Amino acid sequence: MKNLWVAVALVISAVVLAAIGSCDRSVIPGISPAAPAPGSPTRVQIEQLLAQVNVVAARPDVLGYERGCKSGQGCVFGPAWTDDYDGPGGHDGCGTRDNVLAVSMTEVEFRPGTHDCVVLSGRLADPYSGELLQFTKSDAGKIQIDHVYPLSAAWDMGANAWLPDKRIRFANDVAFNLLAVNGGDNQSKSDKTPSQWMPPNAAYHCFYAGKYLSVAAQYELPITEADRSVLGSVASTCQE
Secondary structure: OHHHHHHHHHHHHHHHHHHOOOOOOOOOOOOOOOOOOOOOOOHHHHHHHHHHOOEEOOOOOOOOOOOOOOOOOOOOOOOOOOOOOOOOOOOOOOOHHHHHHHHHEEEEEEOOOOOOOOEEEEEEEOOOOOOEEEEEHHHHHHEEEEEOOOHHHHHHHOHHHOOHHHHHHHHOOOOOOEEEEEHHHHHHHOOOOOOOOOOOOHHHHHHHHHHHHHHHHHOOOOEEHHHHHHHHHHHOOOOO
16 A cells, blocks of 8 residues: 555655746736646646536535534534545555655655554645645644645535545545645635635646546536636646
8 A cells, every 4th residue: 555655656746846946926816827847737638627527607605514523513524534434545544644744745754653654754845835845743734735626615516415425535535635735825725716726836737727627527526617717727828
């Protein structure tokens, strides 16, 4: 299992490291002037994904979203970073957060005796800011795990009707929906969709657009007309 995570990490690191150095800190969604990071999807690939997903006029506001799992809370996407789910990284003895950190960083050090599960430190090429960040468990909030397609947006867009097992798998989907990023940008993004927020690192826009649309296609979640407009504009900046 860890060999698979290492292979994924190499792909992620290659794309993200390439994006660093062409960072544009503007957060205005739309056409990016920066050259796409090597390894980003092409214009045609993003347009194909755009053609696959359903488009709705606007995001509805569906009652019942409650992420917390304390007594009396809805826990609609299951306990945070649980290992108890079917999918990549599930039932491997490691929590999802540690799995994402392990595959996203270099120079990773694990806590002894945890079977290479608990990440103590590492170095992250942050795709959202374009910066190289040092992670230590004592300052864990500096690097957070982002749901590319936000959980509350997914709830509004149809996840409210899913069975609990599917929602838990979605919330912990290392292969499609999770990225290790700097805490500030993750907090700034919150539950925003592409029409409201794009990564400050403009070189990463094409990769982010492809990632967001891949999640939407995989889970049959729609995007809004406003998201469609922004992602279409991003596609026009991507390599042929």
